[in-house]
Amino acid sequence: MENLTAEEIEKIEHEISLVPVKKAACIEALKVVQQHRGWVSDESIKAVADLMDMSPAELDSVATFYNLIFRQPVGRHVILVCDSISCWVVGYENIREYLTAKLGIQYGQTTPDGRFTMLPNVCLGCCDHAPALMIDNDLYKDLEPNQLDEILNKYA
């Protein structure tokens, strides 16, 4: 079984110390693992469940519920394309089509070099500046397809 690193365990123990019930820290624990490894593998689920006094099935039911806990490997950078109503009205599909043509990936796929994964995302909450997308922690808004090359170049 894959072991959690000492650093991951320390961070998870810290999260556990902040809550009145151990299990309540399980989402934070999953976030810790994802931060370190990019995604949460079956082995990580087992290791974290052990630490949380949960069954792997119970923890996985939580992990798979949330959109932004990745249970499959993702690329070094994750592109989240807003596909909700305000972005749809202004034609976000140009943006998605450009990215698909440029990177050769559909939603849910990762470029062969492991650089980008592209996912749809619900409303990013900047509808007056639609269309919008996020790459990792960065928000881009008022997008035009011709800006995308320059944006993608920032991510190695």
Added chain:
Amino acid sequence: METPLTQHIVADRQPLSLKEYERVGGYESVRKVLKQMTPSEVTELVKASNLKGRGGAGFGTGVKWSFVPMDVPGPKYLVANADEMEPGTFKDRLLLEGNPHQLIEGMIVASYAIQANISYVFLRWAYKLAAHEITKAIQEAYDAGYLGENILGTGYTLDMHLHTGVGRYMCGEETALLNALEGKRANPRAKPPFPQVSGLYGRPTIVNNVETLCCLPHIVNKGAEWFKSISNSEDAGTKIYGISGRVKKPGVWELPMGVTVRELLEDYAGGMKDGLKFRGLLPGGASTDFMVEEHLDVKMDYASVAKAGSRMGTGTMIILDDKTCPVGFVLNLQHFFAQESCGFCTPCREGLPWVEKILLAMERGEGKPEHLNILDFHTQFLGPGNTFCALAPGAMEPLQSALKYFRADFERHITEKRCPWKK
């Protein structure tokens, strides 16, 4: 025109530091409630102000607080609902990024009123800048003695934590939010018991929207009568309105409660973009009924929008123009709701994907005459009272009103066997 909530927010400028915020009267309301008022006096003041919850339901804030049993020993909690994920809604982002101390101040007032000693900001994952600013502001508030033990020497203790969600629309529903805070799947809980009695970890808990909480310092400082006087309608206060869609100037504005739809659309958003005509709008996010031309002079307050057959919801409008297909518009909404259903109750889990598939078939030119009846049936079957929570009934609001106002467009998709908006 008074704009208490946004007066210190300047676009593209750092929010006020604690020191700067104090210089413009920040945290005065904390001094006032902690030193001069009893918790029940604070609740009575908020009741008298007629402040209604700005998250969408519009329930009286003071009334909500008054359901908290004050005589039970043990912990109570206050949670700021900053999980803004209603499609087309971008008002709390402004308050969170623009003036985090105002939210913290409001949370201290609310916590004191219900005598909570632990509070949480439940923030959606995508609001990275807000997370940064709130983390910084909470630390400043601790350092200045507004949070922690024995606040301002009054003996009152309040801790505050930031919890960042990992993305699920359901978390905005208050009981689902509490499950998420407890590290569970964000399924909603049965009500009753209501969270005011049995919420986080089974303890009395108040969940209030960010905008609601940001009103509190101003109500404490200037009084209930002032709060009512700055509105244009029977609902008190200001409201943060927004408009998105193909208008000239999409944006977000703090205005007296009760400005009309027309004022917002024409005076603030500058009207439709050239070459486009107005066809309809959702007044407050994806889960509200369409309003159309005949409703342009309706006041944007809870009662007036309800009288027009819709809900004010979050007060952030999404505009439908004549070059955009209403069926495609509703399909986008139903895709969202089907995806975000928690899957707990059958009508929602099975019904929403069915609705989505039918709308998709219509868009592809594969619509059949009986499809309209199936959609009509769903608006009843997934309506209020038939599902475990408000997600599916909310999803049916734009569908049922689209079937009413844009029925001819649905029929054209079926008879012409194509989407008339696609070239």
